[in-house]
Amino acid sequence: MSAVSEQVINLNNAKFTISAPDIRRLPEDTGIEVAFAGRSNAGKSSALNTLTRQKSLARTSKTPGRTQLINVFEIAENKRLIDLPGYGFAKVPMEMKKKWQKALGEYLEKRDCLKGLVVLMDIRHPLKDLDHNLIEWAVDSDLPVLCLLTKSDKLSQGKASAEVLKVKRTLAELNGNIKVQAFSSLKKSGMPQATQVISDWFAQESLDEDAAE
Template identity: 80%
Template structure:
């Protein structure tokens, strides 16, 4: 068993890539963040890494046009994928982003976990559901963070989390759902724990594979 403790605070920017061909070598472990362009993805990344400006936040949704890579430790990366589903983006640009997103999800061998961010007031839009369904079919664990939880009362936020869990249950798979607020740090501990476990488990699997090979 590995006793490796993962510290997400160490994350630092390494590269922005227009597609998977420009990404670092496809080895190690990657946890990807995906969501609609207005889901608060950059804010969540900054909160989880305890950094104010690791991922650039913008008042204009849809600014993440590239695949942004942040290294936590050698061989361990957080990946910020292009936002999807924002209407005020030219169609050609939207197609380009969607292609980069799809290629990454389908072909990236080092992807070991997917964080899907959804506004708690409007969760499980078609593209969100399709993405989670795809991840389950690909046997990828999913962490669904319902962002902007501070916009609802505690009771309503809890009800939304329960409702999303209920709707995703038929998919099966390893799906965890939490309310999340970058402002109030709601769900911070749970999300950090899940992501750290993904990294740790995969380190253990790699170490076991290496021992068998020897």
């Protein structure tokens, strides 16, 4: 990990602070936040636990869609990881699903301290319509994106590499700051690279904030 990233952030320090039903209950809109978003069966909670080297920071369940609130994890003063409600899969009542989607949309559109978006997709079923729409929105909003193609242990290394290349080619058309990589919470593969990208986002934003003062 680069020296500047190490000085600024250590994801292992993540501590749960609050679960909020909407942005009005979140901490003050200052500092730097990196948000995690994905379909309800993409393995988002497992990825968060892996990246922070904590077994139960984010709740995991065999039932997709357990993340119903905006969960906040502080890793340093004014630096937070955000676990957004899962979308697109969970077998829940439509009214509840609409409530989650509203909270997700409000956060993405109105949260000024959001500085990077991690989009998690099952490597066997990447770039569903909602995934693509989310990434396209992030590019339009000038946000850097890290696409983690999760559950890569389910495929051979050759097949996983081919899926990564296919997703990269598709997303290249958006002309955004998008990185794509295979990731496995089970095998811990892709973990150093993902940690580096997220740490560098925090580092760069901290440098930009210092320069502006």
